[in-house]
Amino acid sequence: MATESKNKEEQRRELNGVTYFDRGRLTGRDGAEYDRYAIQTHFIEVGEDQAEVVRKYVLPLYQEGDVLAFGAKVMAMCTGNVRAKEQVHPGFWAKVLSRHASETKAGIGMHDAHKLQLAIDMVGAPKVVFASVASAVTKLFGKKGVFYEIVGPGVAGIDGFYYRSSFDRYKDLALINNENPVELCDELEKKTGVPVVLMDANDIDQNQLGKCSDFPLTDDQIQDALKDNPSGQGGELTPLILIRPVRA
Secondary structure (H helix, E strand, O other), rough: OOHHHHHHHHHEEEEEEEEEEEEEEEOOOOOOOEEEEEEOOOOOOOOOOOHHHHHHHOOOOOOOOOOOEEEEEHHHHOOEEEHHHHHHOHHHHHHHHHOOOOOOOOOOOOOOOOHHHHHHHHHHHHHHHHHHHHHHHHHHOOOOOOOHHHHHHHHHEEEOOOOOOOHHHOOOOOEEEOOOHHHHHHHHHHOOOOEEEEEOOOOOOOOEEEEOOOOOHHHHHHHHHOOOOOOOHHHHOOEEEEEEEOOO
């Protein structure tokens, strides 16, 4: 832990009133190189203007050719695509099935009855029950992830109700990925001039939800630039990653 803290302090930079962390340079599969800067923000609350967030924290560091990976959790907060725990009322299937679910490495899984009820609210009880049974059977043969394959990316993208979160706010709040990520990225680029890709990232996966129509990097290049999850986890408050392609 001490070494980790030391590394973070060594990465820490300040410029034009903005604090960020230099995550270093990576080389992609095609030989392209990228510098990545994790930008620290305040805790973004529900209803804040995502364009204003970019203007405040990204534009002071932005250089021509840079692109921005915007965290899906923050976008959900900005657009109000959230559900409070008190709004979710676990029913019969949520209570029964959650007893047999397990916690994932990325966060709280469907063993939380509130999160499972939210999944039922989104896709219906029949699909969730079928996915739960199929998941239990296929796990016996070593296959994982079947539950989320069946219920779809909307349910897989639910985040929150996480009792181990660094932020109390997320312990009683669920965030749901937006259904119109391309439109949100296009709008954000139009307002700020910064090409944007919306990412749902953790230590296991770097899920690309959508990017603006003229985003200059390919999907593979985006994955290469973010493969080590430069946004980090926990209480760093670094949901914005400025990607700077290195020019030859």
